[in-house]
Every structure is written in C-alpha cells, then in structure tokens.
Amino acid sequence: MRRRDVLLGSSALGVGAALPALPPAPYLPDEDTIFGWIKTVYSHGIRRPGYPADVWAERWIASRFRRFGLERVRLEPVPAQRWRPHRWSLRVTPNGGATRSVPCYPVPYAAPADGLELELAGYDPSVSAAGKAVLYDVRFLRLPADLGLSAVLPDRVVDPDRTLPGTEHVLPFGPELLAVMEPSIAAGAAAFIGSLTGHPDDSHHYYVPYDAVRRPIPGVWISGSDGAWLRGLLAAGPVHVRLTATSTVDTITSHNVVGELPGADDDLVIVGSHHDGPWSSAVEDGSGIALVLAQAAYWSSVPAAERPHRMVFLLHAAHVAGFTGQLDFIARHRAELDRTVLEVHLEHAARLPANGLPVPRWFFTSQVPALEAAVRGALVAEGVHRSLILTPTALGEQPPTDAAFYYRAGVPIVNFLSAPYYLFDRADTLDKVDRAGLVPLTRATIRVIQSTRGVTPADWRRLVSRPPSTIARPNRRRAEAERQKRS
Known part of the structure; x- marks a missing residue:
C-alpha cells in the first residue's frame, strides 16, 4: 500500500470540528431488529444472482421500502450471468x-469437465504445463491490521484501545x-487445482473469481x-488426477432495488449496498442489506425538511457476477449522478471468530477535508472503533467495494467495508x-449524511474530480473554514 495515497502526507482531519446533531426521529432500529433482518435474509439459502433466495430478497427488500413509506420503489432490470455448479469431484x-478422493469445490465460471483424466504438475512459471492439471497455491494476503x-x-x-497495532489482518x-x-x-494448463494455502480454517469452499x-x-x-x-x-x-466439475451458465434478469425519499432539496445522497452473495452469506452482504434498511427506516421517520437532500436507497444486483448491478445503475442514471x-x-x-473483535473497518472517503472530518467525528462520537479512514486509492486504483465505479464517475464517496478472510x-x-x-455503524452513517446539509454537488466535486496526486493537502484550519462556510 502506498501510504502517500492515504492522505497525501497529512493526518489532520479536523478533529475539533463540531459534529452535526442527529435530527430527532421516532424510529432508530435497534440491534435485534437489524440483526433480525440479516437472519431473515440468511435463512433463505444461497443468494447468488438468479437463485431463488436472491429473487426472494429483491422482492422482500422492496416490500420493506414500501412499508417504510419510500417513494418510487422499483425493481430495475439488470442482465446477469447465473452460474450453477452441478457435480464435482477430484x-x-x-x-x-x-486412489483417494480429495474434497473440492468448482471454480466459478470455469469451463465444465466430466471425468477429465490428466497428469498433475506443480505450477512453475518457467516450465510449460501443456496438457496437465496444475496445482497452484493461492496464499491469502496478510497485512498489518492498522x-x-x-x-x-x-x-x-480510530482505535483508542490500540487493538490494531502489532496484529495481523488476513484478507480473503x-x-x-x-x-x-x-x-x-x-502456462498451457488443461485444468486448475487451486490450493488455499494458509487459510485460517483450511477450507475449500471458496467463491472466487466472481467477475463472471x-x-x-x-x-x-x-x-x-x-x-x-x-x-x-x-x-x-x-x-x-480425475476431475469432474460440471456447471451451467445462463443469462438471467436480476434487479437493482431502489426507493427514494424527498429532502430539503433535489440534490441526492445515495445509500447503497448489494443484495446478492456467494453463499447464504450473513456478512457478505446480508449485513449490507440490513444496514441500508436501517438507514431507510430512520430517514423515513424524519420530516422531509430535516433530510439534507433527496435520498436514494439502493441495493445493487449481481455483485458476485461481474458487478453488473453497479455498472447498470451508473449507466442508467448518469444525469442523477x-x-x-x-x-x-x-x-x-x-467480526473475527477467534476473539470476537470487529474485523478492521475501512472507510474509503473522498479527499474532501470537510467530509473526512465528518467521517472521523462520526466514528469517534459513536464508538466505531478499529476503523481506518482511507483515501479511495489507498489500496489500488479504486476502492475494493461495490461502489468503486461511483468513485470512477467522479461522485464523492464514503464506502464502509471490512474484509474478513471468510468473506467468500x-x-x-x-x-x-x-x-x-x-x-x-447506523448512527455514524446518519451523522455523515447529516453533514452534507447545505453542500452542493459542485462544492465537493471541484476536489474529487482532480487526479488524486493533485489534491491539496487538507489541514485542520481548512477543514474548520469549510465547515463554517457550510453552516
């Protein structure tokens, strides 16, 4: 990771800036309610695009939106590639x-095979593997947790108990x-046998790649x-080896689930996640569904004049089938963006199963001083610890999130994501x-959204539209001046 990209050499996030007060509201979902939504989604089974559980989830989310009183609730069609494995063995x-049978799971979207017999070879980039099955080690990345x-x-x-330094984060x-x-x-291989080397659970149930x-x-x-x-x-x-991995791929219609609420003006705040997942997937992204529902429930109970802008609540389709929901929404709604x-x-x-602590929380945040200060202030105020505030390009050319292409489209972002080793x-x-x-997390997100009151799209885009290398270094004085200007 390039530390320079984290904040371009500055760590000052305007910590002393005043936090926006939460508007009064009759309904903030409690832990049992939010977790109950996750349990409901999880109980329907594997939620890959086009699977019955994902079709059900689309309609259930839309029904929640309607119950909360959202406007223009709709299912926007998205073509997606549905992958279905049938039989597999090694x-x-x-x-x-x-002869011994080895437990295995098919690689998504790989070519099918039925009883393919091959000689096995270890992967060596300097040696041709033509006509052979290649044994290839995938070693999960391990990074300092902070x-x-x-x-x-x-x-x-944001780690007041200092639980991050000196510990390791195993990525998926x-x-x-x-x-x-x-x-x-x-290398010319006729088949791939991927070994999940160093996986903390020694698993073979791995849904990667998911790019369709x-x-x-x-x-x-x-x-x-x-x-x-x-x-x-x-x-x-x-x-x-004798390899069987039969599967089918077909084109189906999935849906982005969308609902809206009027606000103090017609500029937009979009609150999103995705509704599909690689398995029954409580975390990925049953939790994302529930966190978006919590925002919809809260903001629907706030008078329209107290919502800083018009609000769009969005659950993307087909994240685990090539991110097509995100791409379709951006193409379809360019004017709204x-x-x-x-x-x-x-x-x-x-959470980490070994100790129960939250997996390090990443908040990919556009390099706008007022926004960065609002994110830090919200995390501190609501006790969202074990958190890192990262620039969108801290880990690559774009955030590793379901909203990466909004950043590429020039939209200011705050993307929360954690990456546990068991994610897929x-x-x-x-x-x-x-x-x-x-x-x-719900309360902190509310604070961040509330901090956008009085901000126009042009105010922040003049910063985020520039290449990251040209963005001026933020500092406390600038952040405070920006905050006073907005208020």
Missing part, C-alpha cells in the same frame, strides 16, 4: 498407489485477486492441507456478524 492416484498507519498517520485511525484474497487461474492458463468471466479450462478449489499432501506426492513421483452530493456504501459488518467462504454464517457494531 480423485488422485499417485504412481503405484491407491496498515502501518497508527505510528505515522494517527488521525487516520491472494495477490492475484480475481486472476487466480490466469498464470496456469498462460468464463475461463477456458476447468478448475476446483482444495484446502491448503490437501494441497500440501499433493505436493508431497509430486515430490515422490508422477501423480494422476451529476447532482449527487455523496454516495454512501455499507458492506460487511464482520461458506463459513460466512450468522455468528460472524458484528452484532454489537450494527447500531453504532
């Missing part, structure tokens, strides 16, 4: 040894991100321990949800 036979910021940019870290990706099969394909790109060879995931066993066999002599003051995205209220795993179950954080 049988391994060492030279002169007994990304090294506590010592150098402390205002970027290897350095290849979604391009896990490409090295093996480039069809790969030309079949593949399966196996656990890191089984991968190590296979490497031991290869060291002793030839190994043959031009008058959007802020896009807030809420994803993954997650079947182990994303109800016990992984950060229950205690649901209400504080």
